[in-house]
Amino acid sequence: MGNTSSMLTQYDIEEVQEHCNHSCLVCPVSQQEIVSLYQRFCQLDRNGGGFIREEEFLSVPEFAVNPLSQRLLRMLDGLNFKEFVAFLSAFSSRASLQQKIEFIFKVYDLDCNGKVAFDDMLDVLRDLTGSYISEQQRQQVLTHVLEEAGYTKDSMLILADFIKILGSSEMKMEVEVPVD
Amino acid sequence: MRKLKSSSSEMELDRPNIEEYLPIESIQHHHENLRLRDLLNISPTLTEAAGAIIDDSFTRCFKSNPPEPWNWNIYLFPQWCCGVVVRYGILFPARVLVLTLGWIIFLSSYIPVHFLLRGHDKRRKKIERYLVEIICSFFVASWTGVVKYHGPRPSMRPKQVFVANHTSMIDFIILEQMTPFAVIMQKHPGWVGLLQSTILESVGCIWFHRSEAKDREIVARKLREHVQAIDSNPLLIFPEGTCVNNNYTVMFKKGAFELGCTVCPVAIKYNKIFVDAFWNSKKQSFTMHLLRLMTSWAVVCDVWYLEPQNLKPGETPIEFAERVRDIISVRAGLKKVPWDGYLKYSRPGPKHTERKQQSFAESVLRRLEES
Numbered sequence: 001m002g003n004t005s006s007m008l009t010q011y012d013i014e015e016v017q018e019h020c021n022h023s024c025l026v027c028p029v030s031q032q033e034i035v036s037l038y039q040r041f042c043q044l045d046r047n048g049g050g051f052i053r054e055e056e057f058l059s060v061p062e063f064a065v066n067p068l069s070q071r072l073l074r075m076l077d078g079l080n081f082k083e084f085v086a087f088l089s090a091f092s093s094r095a096s097l098q099q100k101i102e103f104i105f106k107v108y109d110l111d112c113n114g115k116v117a118f119d120d121m122l123d124v125l126r127d128l129t130g131s132y133i134s135e136q137q138r139q140q141v142l143t144h145v146l147e148e149a150g151y152t153k154d155s156m157l158i159l160a161d162f163i164k165i166l167g168s169s170e171m172k173m174e175v176e177v178p179v180d
Numbered sequence: 181m182r183k184l185k186s187s188s189s190e191m192e193l194d195r196p197n198i199e200e201y202l203p204i205e206s207i208q209h210h211h212e213n214l215r216l217r218d219l220l221n222i223s224p225t226l227t228e229a230a231g232a233i234i235d236d237s238f239t240r241c242f243k244s245n246p247p248e249p250w251n252w253n254i255y256l257f258p259q260w261c262c263g264v265v266v267r268y269g270i271l272f273p274a275r276v277l278v279l280t281l282g283w284i285i286f287l288s289s290y291i292p293v294h295f296l297l298r299g300h301d302k303r304r305k306k307i308e309r310y311l312v313e314i315i316c317s318f319f320v321a322s323w324t325g326v327v328k329y330h331g332p333r334p335s336m337r338p339k340q341v342f343v344a345n346h347t348s349m350i351d352f353i354i355l356e357q358m359t360p361f362a363v364i365m366q367k368h369p370g371w372v373g374l375l376q377s378t379i380l381e382s383v384g385c386i387w388f389h390r391s392e393a394k395d396r397e398i399v400a401r402k403l404r405e406h407v408q409a410i411d412s413n414p415l416l417i418f419p420e421g422t423c424v425n426n427n428y429t430v431m432f433k434k435g436a437f438e439l440g441c442t443v444c445p446v447a448i449k450y451n452k453i454f455v456d457a458f459w460n461s462k463k464q465s466f467t468m469h470l471l472r473l474m475t476s477w478a479v480v481c482d483v484w485y486l487e488p489q490n491l492k493p494g495e496t497p498i499e500f501a502e503r504v505r506d507i508i509s510v511r512a513g514l515k516k517v518p519w520d521g522y523l524k525y526s527r528p529g530p531k532h533t534e535r536k537q538q539s540f541a542e543s544v545l546r547r548l549e550e551s
Contacts, residue, residue: 040234043243046462060239061523062232065532067540068225076233091230104222125219130537133545141548142219149216165217173223175231 008038019082020089028092028099029085033177037088041081051078067127074110091175098163100173105162115156118142214547225536237517241428242524244460247452263477272475275322282318286311290379302411308382309360309413315379316357319350323473327354331485334359334444336414340488341407343436344446345508346418347426348459349466350473351448354483356383361416362406364399366390372466384413390421390525400435407439416446419501422521425458426450429514430521432505438497444488445504447512451480462524484511 013034017027029037044052044060054073058064066072079087089095090103108116108124125138133141143153149165151157157165251260290311297304320327334342342361344351349372352363362384367373376385386406388399406412419432426449437443450457455476459469473479486507491500509516 037234043239044233057233058527060232060236061519061528062236062238063229065528065536066225066229066232067533067536068222068229072226072229088230088234091227091234100223104220104226107222107226108220121220124222128222128225128537129541129544130534132534132538132541137545141214141544144548145214145216145219148213151216162220166221169217169221171221171223173227175227175234178235 008035016082016085020086028089028094028096029177032179033092034085036177036179037085038081041084051080052076052084067130068107068124071107071110071124071127075106088175091173093174093176097167097171100171101163101166102159103173104166105159108162115158116162117156118146118153213550214544218547219544237428238430238519238523241424241430241517241519242460242462244425244456244458244463247456267475267477271324271477275324275474279318279322282315282322286315286318294382305382305411312379312383313357313360316353319353320357323350323470323476324478325354326478326480327483328481329358329483329485334414334485337442338410339407339440340414340442340444341436341439342414342416342444342446343419343432343504343508344416344448345426345429345512345514346420346423347448347450348423348457348469350457350459350470350479351418352416354448354481355416355446360413362386362413363416364388364403364418368466370465370467386415390522396435403435404439407441419505420521422524423459423461424521425460426456426512427514428517429505429509430517430519432501433520434497434501437491437500437504440491442488442490443500443504445486445508445511447482447484447486447508449482449512449514451482453480454478457481482512486511 013031016034017029017031020027020029041052042048044056046056047053054077057073057076058069063069076084076087090099105116106112108120110120121142122138125142126135129138146153146155151161251257290308293304293307293311297307336359342355344355352361352365355361356363360383363380364386365376365380365388367376367387367389376387384406386399386402389395403415403417406415417436419436420430421433422430424430455473455478457473457479459466464472489500489504489507491497495503505516508514
């Protein structure tokens with residue numbers, strides 16, 4: 001799968017699917033979807049470097065206006081195609097709820113130490129609300145809902161906590177990959 | 181890779197309400213207490229981001245779709261090879277010859293007229309316009325342009341401007357061979373720039389520089405001056421501001437619609453049967469683009485001159501622009517997208533992000549009050 005070729009072989013596709021299979025037996029991304037995603041990846045990777053750079057992501061206006069774009073850019077930094085598909089596999093309709101919650105956890109846990117602290121949650125809340133809530137109010141709201149759920153300001157949440165908290169939510173996190 | 185910079189706040193005012201086009205995701209409006217899971221559940225925002233990464237309406241506007249190859253078997257391949265030989269070996273040299281002839285005729289008439297008739301400006305301009313029309317016809321012939329014009333030929337009247345959708349710089353040439361338009365264009369480097377500063381001056385052209393923010397006021401002033409002058413050629417404006425791939429239209433800039441003139445829409449649709457006339461300025465230079473056209477069988481397109489429109493009472497220039505865009509898009513079979521063409525060159529301003537943040541913040545506070 002070189003940078004210059006735009007043709008994927010069957011072998012390449014299977015390699016990508018294997019890479020996605022980390023926590024499940026069946027890859028949530030179909031072969032057709034991988035082909036479409038590869039076309040998209042090549043379209044975004046304008047300089048053919050094998051990975052999509054920050055400016056190339058930000059040249060998509062719909063992405064640039066998203067409040068979480070900076071956080072996601074840190075997760076997308078330097079991903080090659082295999083990793084790109086693995087990243088997006090959480091948004092497949094066939095992905096399990098567990099996979100989706102894991103993805104959300106990773107967005108909070110940017111430094112990948114397996115723990116989400118009060119500050120991480122505050123950072124995300126700040127990205128989502130901007131200057132429309134004062135910093136003090138944000139801290140108050142977050143502390144309030146944490147305590148109501150049985151945690152404290154100093155609690156470090158792990159993936160299991162996220163699964164417990166979000167497991168009962170209606171999680172609609174699906175994007176359809178257009179297949180020609 | 182060109183460095184992207186934030187667009188100025190002035191450009192923000194150009195856009196109609198984008199929220200009407202984009203889906204507005206917000207947390208569910210349950211009237212229950214705010215819980216931890218509501219704050220942690222960022223799935224709507226993430227879904228929007230992933231949706232944009234996978235497919236977005238802006239990038240689609242500038243995608244040149246390669247044609248399906250039809251020469252894939254043993255019978256068709258030799259035919260295709262013969263076609264290549266004819267196109268490159270016979271047609272292309274013939275066309276270059278035609279174009280050279282055209283240039284010789286043009287320059288040998290234009291240069292004397294330009295200098296000898298210095299004092300007789302009116303007659304000089306008339307002849308120069310006619311000569312520009314001729315060289316444009318030669319250009320069109322050099323790619324075997326098969327252009328079908330529909331609708332009444334534009335009448336030369338004062339206080340009117342023409343607007344058209346934009347696919348390539350050849351749009352201008354195709355329209356110019358019928359009518360001597362004056363045009364407003366981005367100043368280009370190289371031989372195109374040379375042509376712009378010499379010959380196109382005679383039909384009356386306005387230059388601008390996309391990257392200069394102050395330029396907009398100067399351009400707006402020049403537009404107004406041109407339209408109010410009595411003997412200037414009718415002005416042709418491409419309000420999209422950039423070349424789009426002829427399947428979509430991006431938002432029209434309001435500059436052409438607030439001059440107090442009648443706006444005559446012109447719709448241009450290229451038939452991709454032999455070649456895709458979309459000029460992807462990021463992927464190839466204009467010279468390469470022209471060469472590609474000259475080595476194809478023909479450039480087929482339809483031009484529709486549509487009914488002149490005026491600003492309706494109570495309509496803002498932006499609404500007027502959108503209405504005309506709708507007329508052109510329907511006629512040429514193009515889909516509308518709510519993006520500003522200049523986003524090709526700069527990033528969207530913070531206003532859209534702030535709107536989303538505001539909507540989320542308000543719903544959080546509202547639910548907090550109720551608990």
